[in-house]
Amino acid sequence: MSEIRQNKLTGEWVIIAPERAKRGGNLRQPGEAVPVPSYVATCPFCPGNEVDASDERFYVNDQTGNWALRSVINKFSVLSGSGELAPATESTVCGESVNGVGLHEVLVETRQHDLLPAFYPVEHVAQLVEAYRHRFHAFYQDPRVRHVIVFKNHGADAGASQQHPHSQIVGIPIVPGQVVERIERSRRFLEETGLCLACTIIAEERTQASRIIAENERFVAFIPYAALSPYHLWIFPKDHAACFSTESVETWKALSQILHLVLTKVYGLLGNAPFNLVIRALGPREAEAPHFHWYVSLVPRVNKIAGFELGTGMYVNPSSPEDRAQALRSAG
Numbered sequence: 001m002s003e004i005r006q007n008k009l010t011g012e013w014v015i016i017a018p019e020r021a022k023r024g025g026n027l028r029q030p031g032e033a034v035p036v037p038s039y040v041a042t043c044p045f046c047p048g049n050e051v052d053a054s055d056e057r058f059y060v061n062d063q064t065g066n067w068a069l070r071s072v073i074n075k076f077s078v079l080s081g082s083g084e085l086a087p088a089t090e091s092t093v094c095g096e097s098v099n100g101v102g103l104h105e106v107l108v109e110t111r112q113h114d115l116l117p118a119f120y121p122v123e124h125v126a127q128l129v130e131a132y133r134h135r136f137h138a139f140y141q142d143p144r145v146r147h148v149i150v151f152k153n154h155g156a157d158a159g160a161s162q163q164h165p166h167s168q169i170v171g172i173p174i175v176p177g178q179v180v181e182r183i184e185r186s187r188r189f190l191e192e193t194g195l196c197l198a199c200t201i202i203a204e205e206r207t208q209a210s211r212i213i214a215e216n217e218r219f220v221a222f223i224p225y226a227a228l229s230p231y232h233l234w235i236f237p238k239d240h241a242a243c244f245s246t247e248s249v250e251t252w253k254a255l256s257q258i259l260h261l262v263l264t265k266v267y268g269l270l271g272n273a274p275f276n277l278v279i280r281a282l283g284p285r286e287a288e289a290p291h292f293h294w295y296v297s298l299v300p301r302v303n304k305i306a307g308f309e310l311g312t313g314m315y316v317n318p319s320s321p322e323d324r325a326q327a328l329r330s331a332g
């Protein structure tokens with residue numbers, strides 16, 4: 001029989017139904033190695049084509065003086081970087097609106113078109129983490145920005161429109177409903193118990209240990225108790241902190257190390273599977289917030305979302321989180 005679990009941090013419900021995997025068809029096959037060239041003349045992110053993505057806001061050079069990674073204004077930004085944030089221009093029974101100002105950058109992660117994140121040297125993951133931190137922090141200096149999201153879509157099935165490895169940073173002039181809801185959940189837990197919900201979950205996960213994937217001095221990676229999909233995993237700092245950009249150098253170094261390890265493990269098990277990576281954190285002004293605990297979410301896109309999920313907000317996970325954690329723990 002399946003089991004219905006609730007994720008306490010997100011409020012989401014999921015049907016854990018490992019026997020469903022036997023049905024077939026629901027799970028994508030592990031990503032296959034489709035040959036990709038290391039350079040594509042028409043790619044706007046490949047070296048030599050910088051003019052196609054020229055509005056540069058951040059870069060790191062390699063030892064030869066060439067850029068190693070760079071962040072540029074997204075040419076197809078969902079928000080406009082110029083203009084003031086205007087209050088609701090209209091508010092009707094159908095909804096309200098503000099003008100779409102905000103910031104949207106694309107972070108070109110490497111010069112090499114075909115380099116998979118699982119093959120980044122750990123030093124390069126550290127540069128990537130530093131770029132995330134830098135842009136996250138800079139975005140929050142814009143008074144129009146209320147919430148910043150750092151994310152990565154890897155593979156077309158995870159929403160990537162460009163093959164060249166890249167991440168995105170978006171500064172939004174509102175706090176999205178899902179984010180507000182999760183902050184409120186954690187705030188209520190703090191009011192009721194005096195504790196941070198995530199700190200409590202981390203302690204419980206470490207005690208149970210059955211869903212832990214990897215740990216280092218400062219971080220723990222695990223599959224949540226109510227994972228929405230197979231291999232859906234979280235990386236949490238062990239010490240309480242609400243904001244990721246105000247952490248210490250040692251913490252970012254430890255994050256790079258565990259992220260590198262987790263990407264290697266996911267690749268070892270799933271090959272070049274599509275995935276989404278998201279950093280969920282409050283801004284520097286709320287760094288001391290006792291109720292929110294920042295984290296990284298990594299979701300390999302191995303199962304398909306269909307009408308049931310859209311219609312209920314519930315998910316069906318055709319695997320056991322404990323079983324999948326065990327597989328990732330032993331993956332190389």
Ligand SMILES: [Zn+2]
Nearest residue numbers: 043046113164
């Ligand atoms: Zn390219």
Ligand SMILES: [Zn+2]
Nearest residue numbers: 196199240293
């Ligand atoms: Zn905490």
